[in-house]
Amino acid sequence: MTRIAVLISGNGTNLQAIVDAVASGDLPGIEVAVVVCNRRDAYGIRRAIDAGIPVVYFPLLPYTRAGRPRTDYDADLARILAGFDIAWVVLAGWMHVLSHAFVRHFPNRVLNLHPALPGAFPGTDAIERAFAAFGRGEIDHTGVMVHLVPDEAIDAGPVVAQVAVPIQPADTLEILEARVHCAEHVLLVQALREQVLANP
Ligand code: GAR
Numbered sequence: 001m002t003r004i005a006v007l008i009s010g011n012g013t014n015l016q017a018i019v020d021a022v023a024s025g026d027l028p029g030i031e032v033a034v035v036v037c038n039r040r041d042a043y044g045i046r047r048a049i050d051a052g053i054p055v056v057y058f059p060l061l062p063y064t065r066a067g068r069p070r071t072d073y074d075a076d077l078a079r080i081l082a083g084f085d086i087a088w089v090v091l092a093g094w095m096h097v098l099s100h101a102f103v104r105h106f107p108n109r110v111l112n113l114h115p116a117l118p119g120a121f122p123g124t125d126a127i128e129r130a131f132a133a134f135g136r137g138e139i140d141h142t143g144v145m146v147h148l149v150p151d152e153a154i155d156a157g158p159v160v161a162q163v164a165v166p167i168q169p170a171d172t173l174e175i176l177e178a179r180v181h182c183a184e185h186v187l188l189v190q191a192l193r194e195q196v197l198a199n200p
Contacts, residue, residue, distance in 0.1 A: 002200040003033035004192075005086045007094035012044020014092035014113055017185035018192065019051045026189060030196055034084045036077070038096060056080055060096065074102035081105075088196050091149065092188065095124065100151040110149040111195060113188050115180050117143035117162060122155035127177050134167045141166045142176075144183045146191035161191040 006015050015035060021027045035048035036056045048055045058080065063073045077098075081089065082105065091098075091112040103110055116126040120142070121133075130142035145162040147155075165183050167176055 001031040002029055002087050002196055003031050003085055004088040004090055004196065005034045005036060005081050005084060006032055006048075006090045006092050007036045007038075008042060008044040008048075008092055009037065009039050009095040010042050010044060010093050012042065012047045012093070013181055014184055014188050015044050016047050017189055018090070018092070019047065019053070021189040021192075023051075027192055028197070029200060030192065033086060034081070036080070036094075038094070044093070054084070071099055071101035074099045078102045078105040087200065088192075090188075090192065097154055098149065103149055103151050108148055109199075111146055111160070111191060112149050112155065112157070113144070113146050113184060114155040115142075115144055115184060116155070117164065118145055118147070118156070118159050126155075127180050128173060131167070131171070131173045131176050134171075139167070142180065144180060144187050146187060160195055161187050163187050 006018060008015050018032060022030055022032060032053050034054045034056060036058055037045050038059050040057060045055055058077060060073055087109065089106050089110045091110065114126065116130060121129045130139065133139045141164045143162060143164040145159050147157040147159045150157045163183050165180050
């Protein structure tokens with residue numbers, strides 16, 4: 001089995017898509033060995049517990065309070081994952097940028113999901129910003145991508161999967177968010193199947 005870690009910060013619907021795909025045999029040979037979450041109130045923690053997956057709650061705050069650098073947090077996070085014998089790391093709504101201190105332990109084996117197309121709307125609130133750009137007549141679609149994570153890049157790196165998501169004139173932000181999330185759940189599982197199974 002190829003052991004993957006899924007890092008989350010929130011609702012965990014993409015974690016759920018992976019869990020469901022593993023359970024239904026859509027990701028043969030892949031096991032979610034651990035879920036890491038940096039927020040205590042994230043609903044994704046409940047999803048992991050319900051799926052019987054070990055959860056590590058690992059907040060940044062104790063490090064910043066102690067005046068310790070981000071690289072300490074990142075190096076400790078890598079050490080934790082090494083303890084779970086992890087081959088691939090999936091950032092599924094993980095809202096921290098990971099530095100070289102983390103990524104160097106998993107070269108070309110960290111995948112990030114982002115709710116926008118390559119080069120468009122990096123960082124937080126990508127769907128909201130796409131919706132606003134649509135309102136200004138600047139774009140007529142947005143999208144979703146999965147990319148490999150090089151050092152310290154924000155939502156950038158070699159793209160391994162992407163799909164366009166249309167925006168309709170009648171859309172509300174909530175409708176667009178739902179459409180984007182549906183696209184993510186499919187694309188992330190597809191990317192895992194292609195990348196992880198090709199390089200277990
Ligand atoms: C997803 O839309 C994911 O693409 C996004 O956070 C959401 C998490 O949803 N990630 C980023 O914006 C990374 N910059 P989920 O917790 O329901 O999977």
